Amino acid sequence: xxxxxxxxxxxxxxxxxxxxxxQVRIIGDDVESKIVSLREAKNIAESMDLDLVEVNAKINPxxxxxxxxxxxxxxxxxxxxxxxxxxTQVKEIQLSVSIAQHDLETKAKQAINxxxxxxxxxxxxxxxxxxxxxxxxxxxxxxxxxxxVGENGVVESMKDEGNKTIVIxxxxx
Numbered sequence: 001x002x003x004x005x006x007x008x009x010x011x012x013x014x015x016x017x018x019x020x021x022x023q024v025r026i027i028g029d030d031v032e033s034k035i036v037s038l039r040e041a042k043n044i045a046e047s048m049d050l051d052l053v054e055v056n057a058k059i060n061p062x063x064x065x066x067x068x069x070x071x072x073x074x075x076x077x078x079x080x081x082x083x084x085x086x087x088t089q090v091k092e093i094q095l096s097v098s099i100a101q102h103d104l105e106t107k108a109k110q111a112i113n114x115x116x117x118x119x120x121x122x123x124x125x126x127x128x129x130x131x132x133x134x135x136x137x138x139x140x141x142x143x144x145x146x147x148x149v150g151e152n153g154v155v156e157s158m159k160d161e162g163n164k165t166i167v168i169x170x171x172x173x
Contacts, residue, residue, distance in 0.1 A: 013054040014069050015042070021062055027055075028066035035061055090168070092122045095145060097131045097138040104141065108148030115153045115171045125165040132163055142167060 021038045031044070041064055045052040051069040056062060065072070091114040093107050111121045125142045127135065142165055146155065153169035160166075 012072075013057075014051050015045070018042075018052060018054050018064065023061045024064050025061050026052075026064050026066055031066045041066075090120045090122050092124060095123060095125045095141055097125070097127055097141060099141050104145055105148055108145055111145075111149055111169065112152045115149070115169065118171065120156070120171075121153065121169040123167045123169065125167075127163050127165075135160070135165075139165060 018038065023035055024038050024041050025033065025035050026041050026044065027033045028050070030048070036044070042052055045066045048066060050066050051072075053065045053067060053069055053072055054062060055065045091111075093111055095104070095107065099107075111123070114121050123142060123145060125139065127138055131138050146153075146167065146169070149169060151172055154172045156168045156170045158165070158167045
């Protein structure tokens with residue numbers, strides 16, 4: 001059984017912290033789900049050498065889980081960490097200065113699909129040789145790409161790095 005004063009989580013009351021109920025519903029891995037008195041629930045948990053954890057106090061009768069409290073907290077933390085790991089990815093699309101109109105539309109549709117999935121899109125315009133001397137003129141392809149994406153994406157950042165122009169698009173909310 002868990003110690004009362006070690007690793008206390010204020011969201012859940014355990015063992016002797018639970019009081020004020022005449023009837024409760026008990027659940028657990030090796031326990032049949034049933035409605036019993038609070039005293040009987042505490043006796044069952046004690047006989048199994050497990051803890052009684054108040055899971056849901058807002059319903060009538062309240063739900064109490066018979067389990068190992070430290071294992072219960074570990075599972076909660078593990079699930080919270082797993083949910084936190086689901087984050088957005090950055091997908092990259094490369095353009096050239098002399099890209100054909102149809103190719104530009106195809107890549108824009110691909111970017112829209114990425115944005116709708118919740119990912120960010122990094123659009124890279126690479127310039128080579130003489131194209132570098134007409135940098136502003138060559139940005140037309142990246143600007144028309146942004147027009148094709150339209151309302152689906154918003155420019156988060158735009159920067160020039162040497163022979164590249166990089167635009168990061170995120171989903172329009």
